[in-house]
Amino acid sequence: xxxxxxxxxxxxxxxxxxxxxxxxxxxxxxxxxxxxxxxxxxxxxxxxxxxxxxxxxxxxxxxxxxxxxxxxxxxxxxxxxxxxxxxxxxxxxxxxxxxxxxxxxxxxxxxxxxxxxxxxxxxxxxxxxxxxxxxxxxxxxxxxxxxxxxxxxxxxxxxxxxxxxxxxxxxxxxxxxx
Amino acid sequence: xxxxxxxxxxxxxxxxxxxxxxxxxxxxxxxxxxxxxxxxxxxxxxxxxxxxxxxxxxxxxxxxxxxxxxxxxxxxxxxxxxxxxxxxxxxxxxxxxxxxxxxxxxxxxxxxxxxxxxxxxxxxxxxxxxxxxxxxxxxxxxxxxxxxxxxxxxxxxxxxxxxxxxxxxxxxxxxxxxxxxxxxxxxxxxxxxxxxxxxxxxxxxxxxxxxxxxxxxxxxxxxxxxxxxxxxxxxxxxxxxxxxxxxxxxxxxxxxxxxxxxxxxxxxxxxxxxxxxxxxxxxxxxxxxxxxxxxxxxxxxxxxxxxxxxxxxxxxxxxxxxxxxxxxxxxxxxxxxxxxxxxxxxxxxxxxxxxxxxxxxxxxxxxxxxxxxxxxxxxxxxxxxxxxxxxxxxxxxxxxxxxxxxxxxxxxxxxxxxxxxxxxxxxxxxxxxxxxxxxxxxxxxxxxxxxxxxxxxxxxxxxxxxxxxxxxxxxxxxxxxxxxxxxxxxxxxxxxxxxxxxxxxxxx
Numbered sequence: 223x224x225x226x227x228x229x230x231x232x233x234x235x236x237x238x239x240x241x242x243x244x245x246x247x248x249x250x251x252x253x254x255x256x257x258x259x260x261x262x263x264x265x266x267x268x269x270x271x272x273x274x275x276x277x278x279x280x281x282x283x284x285x286x287x288x289x290x291x292x293x294x295x296x297x298x299x300x301x302x303x304x305x306x307x308x309x310x311x312x313x314x315x316x317x318x319x320x321x322x323x324x325x326x327x328x329x330x331x332x333x334x335x336x337x338x339x340x341x342x343x344x345x346x347x348x349x350x351x352x353x354x355x356x357x358x359x360x361x362x363x364x365x366x367x368x369x370x371x372x373x374x375x376x377x378x379x380x381x382x383x384x385x386x387x388x389x390x391x392x393x394x395x396x397x398x399x400x
Numbered sequence: 401x402x403x404x405x406x407x408x409x410x411x412x413x414x415x416x417x418x419x420x421x422x423x424x425x426x427x428x429x430x431x432x433x434x435x436x437x438x439x440x441x442x443x444x445x446x447x448x449x450x451x452x453x454x455x456x457x458x459x460x461x462x463x464x465x466x467x468x469x470x471x472x473x474x475x476x477x478x479x480x481x482x483x484x485x486x487x488x489x490x491x492x493x494x495x496x497x498x499x500x501x502x503x504x505x506x507x508x509x510x511x512x513x514x515x516x517x518x519x520x521x522x523x524x525x526x527x528x529x530x531x532x533x534x535x536x537x538x539x540x541x542x543x544x545x546x547x548x549x550x551x552x553x554x555x556x557x558x559x560x561x562x563x564x565x566x567x568x569x570x571x572x573x574x575x576x577x578x579x580x581x582x583x584x585x586x587x588x589x590x591x592x593x594x595x596x597x598x599x600x601x602x603x604x605x606x607x608x609x610x611x612x613x614x615x616x617x618x619x620x621x622x623x624x625x626x627x628x629x630x631x632x633x634x635x636x637x638x639x640x641x642x643x644x645x646x647x648x649x650x651x652x653x654x655x656x657x658x659x660x661x662x663x664x665x666x667x668x669x670x671x672x673x674x675x676x677x678x679x680x681x682x683x684x685x686x687x688x689x690x691x692x693x694x695x696x697x698x699x700x701x702x703x704x705x706x707x708x709x710x711x712x713x714x715x716x717x718x719x720x721x722x723x724x725x726x727x728x729x730x731x732x733x734x735x736x737x738x739x740x741x742x743x744x745x746x747x748x749x750x751x752x753x754x755x756x757x758x759x760x761x762x763x764x765x766x767x768x769x770x771x772x773x774x775x776x777x778x779x780x781x782x783x784x785x786x787x788x789x790x791x792x793x794x795x796x797x798x799x800x801x802x803x804x805x806x807x808x809x810x811x812x813x814x815x816x817x818x819x820x821x822x823x824x825x826x827x828x829x830x831x832x833x834x835x836x837x838x839x840x841x842x843x844x845x846x847x848x849x850x851x852x853x854x855x856x857x858x859x860x861x862x863x864x865x866x867x868x869x870x871x872x873x874x875x876x877x878x879x880x881x882x883x884x885x886x887x888x889x890x891x892x893x894x895x896x897x898x899x900x901x902x903x904x905x906x907x908x
Binding site (some may be wrong): 246248250251253254255257258261262263264265266267270273274275277278282283285288289320321324325327328329331332333334335336392398399 | 506507510511512516574575576578580581582584586589590592594595596597598599600601602603604605608609611613615616759833834836837840907
């Protein structure tokens with residue numbers, strides 16, 4: 223237990239990363255909802271559409287928490303200097319890079335398995351980019367400060383999106399036990 | 401997975417086939433309430449995307465389904481039966497509700513079902529007081545209607561029960577009370593099915609990569625048996641597993657049962673087994689037709705190849721169905737059952753279009769088989785007057801000795817209480833781009849009357865009437881609308897009048 227506590231980042235830094243996580247994942251989920259909204263409006267009632275929004279927000283909340291948990295796990299497993307120190311900006315960069323990579327992969331996915339020639343470079347570039355950006359932030363203090371400034375400002379989204387996700391979760395539960 | 405190691409898929413199917421026993425208590429209750437005579441079973445078996453134009457008994461040159469045609473020798477065959485719609489959602493809704501798409505309004509792929517006011521207007525409700533009701537739809541878009549009508553369903557076999565994998569989130573116990581909205585949330589939204597962006601940024605990608613990877617590996621492991629990959633609905637499946645599953649369900653029937661079994665084959669992508677590869681590479685090709693302005697622009701060669709694949713898949717499906725027909729003949733089930741074989745819509749391989757998700761309406765898309773075997777029927781009967789998929793509900797209610805629901809829009813089928821009406825108007829439509837809550841304004845609708853068909857395409861950038869004499873021109877090659885024969889104008893007025901009438905309830 224004490225090992226985990228020693229390897230966990232500070233609460234303030236965890237909240238910084240949670241802010242980035244909810245901002246990115248909820249915003250992407252809302253983008254998907256708005257993209258499909260015209261189609262929903264064509265064929266579903268308001269109650270059903272709000273139900274869909276609730277499921278999506280609840281799912282985004284769970285996904286955000288899962289992502290932060292994964293980053294915390296990395297922080298616990300890796301040597302402290304690698305990831306725990308500077309968790310806020312390292313977590314931010316990690317979320318940024320895997321999000322961009324994920325969008326790129328989603329854009330090429332179809333029913334068939336993409337070839338290794340397409341998929342592997344994307345993972346390779348993502349990894350190298352992450353290492354490069356982390357090194358840059360480590361060396362260039364102004365860059366690190368900029369990242370921390372952004373993560374700090376994104377914390378506000380915790381107070382916006384987390385309650386929305388909780389409401390979504392509650393509505394989802396009520397819809398399924400009613 | 402741990403259970404996959406301990407229980408084989410075939411054993412799992414046997415377990416699934418026992419699910420209907422869950423309805424035993426209900427049946428016993430009915431027996432106590434009505435200890436009298438046993439009523440005939442009424443069973444509807446739907447093959448998805450099954451066009452009548454690919455069967456010998458409807459004039460096709462290739463013998464695609466010999467087992468089915470043998471079965472039809474002791475059944476009633478409807479030769480001019482038309483679906484009310486051109487794809488699964490509205491087609492199934494019409495079949496189950498007995499309503500036209502302009503009434504039930506399940507007209508888009510993302511539809512959550514029929515309008516709320518029609519929730520109790522379904523074929524199951526006609527049988528709940530006297531029969532056990534059983535529903536299974538392998539196509540998830542058809543299964544949504546079983547979820548919507550679940551209050552009239554004693555046994556709902558899950559959509560993926562006979563697939564190789566079963567991972568529909570909305571099908572899990574967690575979402576049983578809200579399956580339709582959870583389906584719309586997860587399916588093609590939080591998790592994308594094919595192309596496009598998942599609303600889940602990270603888990604969506606991971607889940608999709610995992611699913612595609614598994615599918616590819618599965619195709620690879622079955623490559624010798626299925627050279628074009630495994631049959632696929634929302635999950636992969638084997639044709640024989642589906643037949644085994646259905647057999648399990650039929651074997652469990654021990655009391656008056658109404659069953660709706662909606663099976664995915666021969667829906668695309670026509671993944672036939674090795675035995676049927678090149679089965680119809682016979683040099684024959686369908687007549688070439690002019691490319692339609694609203695079609696997908698596929699080449700003649702690719703259409704002919706898809707047509708051949710469809711035929712080979714049909715033959716493969718029929719081969720597997722042999723076991724089902726053997727069971728039906730040997731078990732005595734036919735002696736006490738009305739058994740209906742039909743489809744929700746057809747399939748097209750012409751005019752630059754392949755499949756059925758299209759605004760086009762031609763015979764191949766709406767002309768579907770309808771074969772009904774009545775209890776103990778020993779001779780074939782043929783009906784040549786035009787009939788519609790909305791007629792199935794009132795007819796089955798009638799043969800089961802029930803009053804025809806007043807909301808049903810169809811008529812009794814000839815030889816099953818109805819009369820042959822040669823000049824009756826039959827409507828089929830597609831309005832997937834139209835709002836379900838507003839008057840029809842963007843649509844294709846066809847009216848088939850006797851030997852004539854009038855089709856009206858109404859889109860923002862394309863409006864046209866087409867008129868065909870189906871007796872002289874069964875391939876619909878010569879549009880007679882420009883010459884405006886009297887019958888055509890009369891039909892146009894009737895169609896426009898009908899549209900105005902059905903739009904009224906939706907005008908504010």
